[in-house]
Amino acid sequence: xxxxxxxxxxxxxxxxxxxxxxxxxxxxxxxxxxxxxxxxxxxxxxxxxxxxxxxxxxxxxxxxxxxxxxxxxxxxxxxxxxxxxxxxxxxxxxxxxxxxxxxxxxxxxxxxxxxxxxxxxxxxxxxxxxxxxxxxxxxxxxxxxxxxxxxxxxxxxxxxxxxxxxxxxxxxxxxxxxxxxxxxxxxxxxxxxxxxxxxxxxxxxxxxxxxxxxxxxxxxxxxxxxxxxxxxxxxxxxxxxxxxxxxxxxxxxxxxxxxxxxxxxxxxxxxxxxxxxxxxxxxxxxxxxxxxxxxxxxxxxxxxxxxxxxxxxxxxxxxxxxxxxxxxxxxxxxxxxxxxxxxxxxxxxxxxxxxxxxxxxxxxxxxx
Amino acid sequence: xxxxxxxxxxxxxxxxxxxxxxxxxxxxxxxxxxxxxxxxxxxxxxxxxxxxxxxxxxxxxxxxxxxxxxxxxxxxxxxxxxxxxxxxxxxxxxxxxxxxxxxxxxxxxxxxxxxxxxxxxxxxxxxxxxxxxxxxxxxxxxxxxxxxxxxxxxxxxxxxxxxxxxxxxxxxxxxxxxxxxxxxxxxxxxxxxxxxxxxxxxxxxxxxxxxxxxxxxxxxxxxxxxxxxxxxxxxxxxxxxxxxxxxxxxxxxxxxxxxxxxxxxxxxxxxxxxxxxxxxxxxxxxxxxxxxxxxxxxxxxxxxxxxxxxxxxxxxxxxxxxxxx
Ligand SMILES: Cc1ncc(C[n+]2csc(CCOP(=O)(O)OP(=O)(O)O)c2C)c(N)n1
Numbered sequence: 095x096x097x098x099x100x101x102x103x104x105x106x107x108x109x110x111x112x113x114x115x116x117x118x119x120x121x122x123x124x125x126x127x128x129x130x131x132x133x134x135x136x137x138x139x140x141x142x143x144x145x146x147x148x149x150x151x152x153x154x155x156x157x158x159x160x161x162x163x164x165x166x167x168x169x170x171x172x173x174x175x176x177x178x179x180x181x182x183x184x185x186x187x188x189x190x191x192x193x194x195x196x197x198x199x200x201x202x203x204x205x206x207x208x209x210x211x212x213x214x215x216x217x218x219x220x221x222x223x224x225x226x227x228x229x230x231x232x233x234x235x236x237x238x239x240x241x242x243x244x245x246x247x248x249x250x251x252x253x254x255x256x257x258x259x260x261x262x263x264x265x266x267x268x269x270x271x272x273x274x275x276x277x278x279x280x281x282x283x284x285x286x287x288x289x290x291x292x293x294x295x296x297x298x299x300x301x302x303x304x305x306x307x308x309x310x311x312x313x314x315x316x317x318x319x320x321x322x323x324x325x326x327x328x329x330x331x332x333x334x335x336x337x338x339x340x341x342x343x344x345x346x347x348x349x350x351x352x353x354x355x356x357x358x359x360x361x362x363x364x365x366x367x368x369x370x371x372x373x374x375x376x377x378x379x380x381x382x383x384x385x386x387x388x389x390x391x392x393x394x395x396x397x398x399x400x401x402x403x404x405x406x407x408x409x410x411x412x413x414x415x416x417x418x419x420x421x422x423x424x425x426x427x428x429x430x431x432x433x434x435x436x437x438x439x440x441x442x443x444x445x446x447x448x449x450x451x452x453x454x455x456x457x458x459x460x461x462x
Numbered sequence: 463x464x465x466x467x468x469x470x471x472x473x474x475x476x477x478x479x480x481x482x483x484x485x486x487x488x489x490x491x492x493x494x495x496x497x498x499x500x501x502x503x504x505x506x507x508x509x510x511x512x513x514x515x516x517x518x519x520x521x522x523x524x525x526x527x528x529x530x531x532x533x534x535x536x537x538x539x540x541x542x543x544x545x546x547x548x549x550x551x552x553x554x555x556x557x558x559x560x561x562x563x564x565x566x567x568x569x570x571x572x573x574x575x576x577x578x579x580x581x582x583x584x585x586x587x588x589x590x591x592x593x594x595x596x597x598x599x600x601x602x603x604x605x606x607x608x609x610x611x612x613x614x615x616x617x618x619x620x621x622x623x624x625x626x627x628x629x630x631x632x633x634x635x636x637x638x639x640x641x642x643x644x645x646x647x648x649x650x651x652x653x654x655x656x657x658x659x660x661x662x663x664x665x666x667x668x669x670x671x672x673x674x675x676x677x678x679x680x681x682x683x684x685x686x687x688x689x690x691x692x693x694x695x696x697x698x699x700x701x702x703x704x705x706x707x708x709x710x711x712x713x714x715x716x717x718x719x720x721x722x723x724x725x726x727x728x729x730x731x732x733x734x735x736x737x738x739x740x741x742x743x744x745x746x747x748x749x750x751x752x753x754x755x756x757x758x759x760x761x762x763x764x765x766x767x768x769x770x771x772x773x774x775x776x777x778x779x780x781x782x783x784x785x786x787x
Contacts, residue, residue: 218764268520301496432766
């Protein structure tokens with residue numbers, strides 16, 4: 095009698111393990127570690143990437159300062175996520191439709207949102223979310239996950255309209271636990287709709303660490319169940335993020351369906367500036383670890399060695415960010431007071447009787 | 463007795479119930495080490511362990527489903543929805559599922575779930591955090607909806623909610639969390655669900671309110687007192703089921719009624735109060751019932767909350783309408 099090999103459950107499971115190793119181009123010492131993936135970028139473009147990262151690092155500082163002065167409302171820090179946010183959005187064009195989350199104001203600004211509108215959004219003014227018709231983006235989403243299903247819809251619309259574009263959306267590691275997340279990637283996959291879904295895995299959903307979100311070893315592998323490609327990329331490496339996103343966009347535009355990208359990054363600051371204190375929950379040393387992988391730092395070394403970047407240039411960009419933030423907050427503060435009667439007028443194309451009565455009541459109050 | 467804010471009273475109630483019954487569990491987003499974004503569960507994980515007080519992944523529908531399943535295994539879940547504006551993500555679990563389990567299983571099962579959630583405006587949260595959505599739940603058969611207006615009530619009502627064998631949605635107005643302190647007894651005490659509170663006796667007009675609007679009603683009554691109008695204030699405390707007896711009694715006493723809610727005028731709890739009074743005590747009324755509520759728009763952007771939210775002045779004006787009639 096031949097003794098049957100006992101199959102261990104582990105052996106069966108092993109076959110289902112996928113390799114989702116992290117895509118990298120530039121390491122933390124500023125060295126190119128993957129020449130084959132190095133995107134084709136001119137010197138000007140490389141410098142532009144650095145300028146943008148420096149700009150938004152300083153912009154983040156300005157938001158802190160303005161928030162402390164009570165001049166902003168809701169503020170979600172972005173420092174640490176520059177390569178992830180900019181590397182993805184810089185691979186898009188103005189034809190693409192963006193569905194950002196509440197932390198993704200830099201992407202919106204790069205897409206053309208006037209800076210003062212970003213501040214107005216923070217302060218809670220309708221003008222911050224009032225976009226011209228040809229601006230292809232939705233206001234930052236508060237309901238985590240909602241942007242994913244909407245992006246799937248926009249992507250299907252783009253496909254039906256025969257446009258050569260994508261819908262791009264972002265959520266966090268926490269957001270990748272939402273039902274809407276799965277529904278969004280699954281729908282886009284089923285319709286082969288041109289969407290690029292980004293998970294910015296910054297390690298934390300408020301106080302909940304990434305390990306508590308899911309037993310999955312990577313978030314990129316969630317793509318497998320939807321039948322679409324999933325890629326994990328070093329989110330502190332703007333060249334890698336850009337290269338992967340650009341490839342994903344081309345893949346989607348060619349009619350191959352959506353792509354899911356997980357960017358490994360870190361949020362240096364609090365979850366938001368509304369009373370969250372990361373010291374309560376983050377382990378000691380984590381900040382230092384991630385600061386060592388800083389996206390600006392490695393790109394700065396890389397460019398400096400190429401002779402493309404100087405301290406003076408960096409100071410100029412910082413000064414420019416300060417100046418633009420100053421102007422933007424002044425413009426935001428000059429926005430007209432909002433009227434309840436206008437809100438009422440914007441509820442429906444045509445007001446019903448009770449709404450009409452309320453419009454009159456509020457107009458009477460406002461004109462007093 | 464100790465002086466407590468509403469949030470301290472809530473933490474105290476949760477602590478008491480965790481101590482009393484080890485089948486009681488607390489879970490939700492960030493309720494563990496962080497103690498919740500408002501610190502309502504502060505220290506509870508340290509004290510009662512990670513098996514009893516734990517973080518969930520970020521998915522409200524999952525939180526609701528977890529509560530239902532755990533109930534079937536004999537636990538008493540206290541689930542937190544981080545902000546009630548996220549209700550829509552968990553609407554099916556609450557209004558579609560836990561609400562009807564007793565009914566669809568012929569009364570053979572309990573659903574002893576408490577859904578805690580902060581809500582309410584005036585604290586400049588981002589969009590979709592402050593909406594008053596109690597009307598949606600109050601319209602769903604099979605769920606009780608409790609809304610305390612002060613620390614004393616919050617503790618007694620929360621203990622009752624946790625001990626109730628039916629699903630209770632317990633809504634905590636964010637503006638009330640830390641705005642004042644009050645004497646709260648140590649140890650356990652309960653306030654029955656479904657009983658309104660006569661906050662202040664009065665003879666000329668009845669102001670019926672709940673949640674943060676009770677504070678506005680109290681401020682309005684002080685102004686009115688100076689003008690010689692003596693208002694009675696009723697705090698509903700539970701918006702479903704309503705305390706019909708108290709509503710009728712006060713209507714018969716004063717003959718003039720002003721109903722106040724923070725939610726939009728469109729529909730909801732206030733409409734239900736007006737409807738019950740109209741159906742049961744219309745002949746006791748000396749004037750049309752006045753209704754103070756927010757306008758029929760989406761909850762507004764942060765910078766416009768002040769103009770939008772109903773306040774004590776609006777109540778004063780409505781009372782005058784009702785009394786000069
Ligand atoms: C549906 C929903 N649930 C909960 C929240 C509250 N909330 C805001 S941010 C956040 C954590 C999000 O973490 P993650 O998705 O990882 O993104 P990050 O903020 O880290 O960028 C939570 C729970 C929300 N806005 N929407």
